[in-house]
Every structure is written in C-alpha cells, then in structure tokens.
Amino acid sequence: MKTVWLAACALTSAATAAHAADYALLGPSFGKGPVTPALSEAVISRAMATPDRPPGAIPHAHTEGTLPGKGIREISLKAREDQPIVLNFAIAYxxxxxxxxxxxxxxYLENWADIYQFSFNPIDETGFDTLLMAYDLTEDDLPAPVRAKVDAFWRKMAVGYLDAIDAGPRNANTNWQSHRVKLATMAAFQTGDTAIIDRAREAYRRQIAANLLPDGSMFDFHERDALHYVTYNLDPLMMAALSARAHGLDWFGWKSPAGASLPHSLDWLAAYARGDKTHIEFANSKIQFDRDRAAAGQKEYAPHPWDVGNGVSTYSLASLLDARYLPLRDDLVKRTGKRPPVWTEIQRASQSPAR
Known part of the structure; x- marks a missing residue:
C-alpha cells in the first residue's frame, strides 16, 4: 500500500487549483497540508476497494421515528451507505x-441529484453534509452538465430548508432545527448567494438562542435526559460555524442576548467528557419514542452510562474552531480508541492553527 500511496502522491491534481468561492466547508487548502502517510493510505485503500460500486440513490429516505425492521428504514440505511463512500472518493481525488x-x-453526486427528492426532514437528510463536502473537493473538475445539476440541487436544499425554518415553529428549539440549520448553512455557502447566506446566519443565531441555555446545557438535554442529544445538537451547529469560518466569518463565538453560545455549551459538556461528572442516559426522558426504541432492542436508548467516545467527533469539530479543545479531543481518542472523522484530521493539517 505504501508503494501505491507514493505513486499516487506523485500525480498532479487539477483539484488543487484555486477553488471557487462557492464551497460549503472544505476550501482550496484541503489536502495541501502534511497529511500522514498512514492516513493517506487508509483513504486511498478504501477508495480503491470500491471504484466500480454503483451509487444507490433513492427518491425518498426515511428513518426518523422508525423502528428496526421497518422496510423504509432498512432501504434508507442501505442508500445511506453511499454517503461516506462518495466523500472518501472525493478526498482520495x-x-x-x-x-x-x-x-x-x-x-454518485449526479445520481443523487437526478433521483433524490428532498423531504426537508433534517434527521433523514443530515448525512447530505458528506455529499456537500465531496462536491467541494471535486466541483472544479466535474463536467459542466454535472455541475449544473448538482448546483441546482444544493440551491433547492438551501432555500427549501430556510423556507421551512421561517414557516413555523415545528421543532424550532430541538435538535431537529440544529440539523436544518446545518444543511441550510452548508448549502447556502455552496450557492455563494449572499442573500441566502444572510438568511442562514439569522437561522443559526435564532437556534443558538432557542436551543442553548445560559448555563451551558440545552433544551434537548432536559427533554431527553441524554448527553447523546447534546452532541447531536452541538455537532450540526458546529458544522454550520465551520462553514462560516471557512469563509472568514466568526459564527462560533456569537452569544445570544441571554449569554448562550457554542463555546459555553462545549465547556459545559467538557465536565462529562473529562469524567468529572457522569450521567445515566435516557433515565428520565420525556419522549415515549425513546422508551419504544429501548423496548425494540435498541439498547443505546435504554438507561446506561454515557459513552464518552461519543465526544470524539464533537471535540474534533470543536478543536477546528478553537485549539483549546484539542487536548480534550486527544485525551478522548486515547481513552476510548475511537478515531476522529478522517476529513477533520486532513482539515487540521491543511488549515492555519484554530483561533
């Protein structure tokens, strides 16, 4: 594999040319930093294992609120296997x-743009962030007809989600809205349309104010009694903040009038991630579906101690926004053996030190 990696790295990539301003998160510097041979080999090996695998887009994906064994759930989970694969292809390129x-x-990107029809259910569609990042890394070198299809796809996503956010209060202060904000923001930056980006920024700020509390906790923690839903809020909101940061904007440090902010909530969670505090997940959830899932055999929704490995991805994202979270991320990796998302490691090597 090392020989393959050395040969691959000798190739000159058109994708390293100056990237257009319309990218979701991963800009022109991605992959230009000192990526370790082991990490590169892992990416390339996975890409070489599936070069001819056909994409599996479906018109509609739905897993939210479903239990294991339901037909649409299993079909959707199978289709979702495309998401990490296409991002891995793009990183390898x-x-x-x-x-x-x-x-x-x-x-893969053309297949999904041709076939998928947005439901604007952010839990079902949250994994589209991987397709957005894959497009970041390949857009400049894709054929013009493919770019036209995919660009229209992302514009539809951005406007559709922002319209849904503005239309009414459904789940307006839960993780649902956090995932809508992520998808709307990343797609908005992909369009490069300042009016859409401004709408996304306002949606982001409203969600920080509605979901995060001044003490650092959040609405979902008190509703679901689970740190799982703390990270499930923080991660999408940080993806939105990372998109803004990639374009020179500081959304991460924004505070609501009440004093809520992403850094404050990350500091609140850090006590649990370090082990200073412990928590039994879902013991007092107010949501019946959490109990239904536990009864159906999904043990992760039955009462149990929070798995700190769940914090690896969260503090990997946080450390890209603020380097003071890097020691905690490294400690979590060491203690749990769980690896950060590959793209975050390459992004770290590619960007200037986080501020």
Missing part, C-alpha cells in the same frame, strides 16, 4: 489527482 476517484465521486 484531492490527495492523489487520480481521475478514477473524480469520476466515481461525480457519478
């Missing part, structure tokens, strides 16, 4: 310039 990976990523 950015690292190597091998057009096999570009062609594969483009095939």
């Amino acid at each position: 950015r690292l190597t310039g091998d057009r096999r990976f570009l062609d594969a990523a483009g095939r």
Whole structure:
C-alpha cells in the first residue's frame, strides 16, 4: 500500500487549483497540508476497494421515528451507505489527482441529484453534509452538465430548508432545527448567494438562542435526559460555524442576548467528557419514542452510562474552531480508541492553527 500511496502522491491534481468561492466547508487548502502517510493510505485503500460500486440513490429516505425492521428504514440505511463512500472518493481525488476517484465521486453526486427528492426532514437528510463536502473537493473538475445539476440541487436544499425554518415553529428549539440549520448553512455557502447566506446566519443565531441555555446545557438535554442529544445538537451547529469560518466569518463565538453560545455549551459538556461528572442516559426522558426504541432492542436508548467516545467527533469539530479543545479531543481518542472523522484530521493539517 505504501508503494501505491507514493505513486499516487506523485500525480498532479487539477483539484488543487484555486477553488471557487462557492464551497460549503472544505476550501482550496484541503489536502495541501502534511497529511500522514498512514492516513493517506487508509483513504486511498478504501477508495480503491470500491471504484466500480454503483451509487444507490433513492427518491425518498426515511428513518426518523422508525423502528428496526421497518422496510423504509432498512432501504434508507442501505442508500445511506453511499454517503461516506462518495466523500472518501472525493478526498482520495484531492490527495492523489487520480481521475478514477473524480469520476466515481461525480457519478454518485449526479445520481443523487437526478433521483433524490428532498423531504426537508433534517434527521433523514443530515448525512447530505458528506455529499456537500465531496462536491467541494471535486466541483472544479466535474463536467459542466454535472455541475449544473448538482448546483441546482444544493440551491433547492438551501432555500427549501430556510423556507421551512421561517414557516413555523415545528421543532424550532430541538435538535431537529440544529440539523436544518446545518444543511441550510452548508448549502447556502455552496450557492455563494449572499442573500441566502444572510438568511442562514439569522437561522443559526435564532437556534443558538432557542436551543442553548445560559448555563451551558440545552433544551434537548432536559427533554431527553441524554448527553447523546447534546452532541447531536452541538455537532450540526458546529458544522454550520465551520462553514462560516471557512469563509472568514466568526459564527462560533456569537452569544445570544441571554449569554448562550457554542463555546459555553462545549465547556459545559467538557465536565462529562473529562469524567468529572457522569450521567445515566435516557433515565428520565420525556419522549415515549425513546422508551419504544429501548423496548425494540435498541439498547443505546435504554438507561446506561454515557459513552464518552461519543465526544470524539464533537471535540474534533470543536478543536477546528478553537485549539483549546484539542487536548480534550486527544485525551478522548486515547481513552476510548475511537478515531476522529478522517476529513477533520486532513482539515487540521491543511488549515492555519484554530483561533
């Protein structure tokens, strides 16, 4: 594999050319930093294992509120297998310039743009952030007809989610809204349309004010009695903040009039991530579906001690926004053996130190 990696790295990639301003999160510097051979080899090996795998887009995906064994749930989970695969193809292309990976990523992106019809259910569609990042890394080198299809797809996503957010109060202060904000924001930056980006910024600020509390906790923690839903809020909101940061904007440090902010909530969660505090998940959830899932055999929704490994991804994202979270991320990796998302490691090597 090392020989393959050395040969691949010798290729010149058109994808390292100056990237257009319309990208969701991963800009022109991605992959230009000192990526370790082991990390590069892992990405390339996975990409080489599935170069001819056909994409599996479906018109509608639905898992929210479903229990294991339901037909649409299983069909949707199968289709979701495309999401990490297409991002891996795109990263492999950015690292190597091998057009096999570009062609594969483009095939997947076009397939989803052609077939998928947005429901604007953010739990069902939250994984589209991987397709957005894959497009970041390949857009400049995809054929013009493919770009036109995919650009229209992202504009539809951005406007549709922002319209849904503005339309009414459904789940307006829960993790549902946090995932809507993530998807709307990333797609908005992909369009490069300042009016859409401004709408996304206002949606982000409203969610910080509605979901995060001045003491650092959040609405979902008190409703679900689970740190799982703390990270499930913080992660999408940080993805939105990372998109803004990639375009020179500081959304991360914004505070609501009441004093709520992402850093404050990350500091609140850190006491549990370090082990200073412990928590039994879902013991007093107010949501019947949590109990239904536990009864159906989903043990992660039955009362149990919070798995601190759940914090690895959260503090990986946080450390890209503020370097003071890097020691905690490293400690969580050491204690749990769980690895950060690959793209965050390459992004770290590619960007200037987090502020």
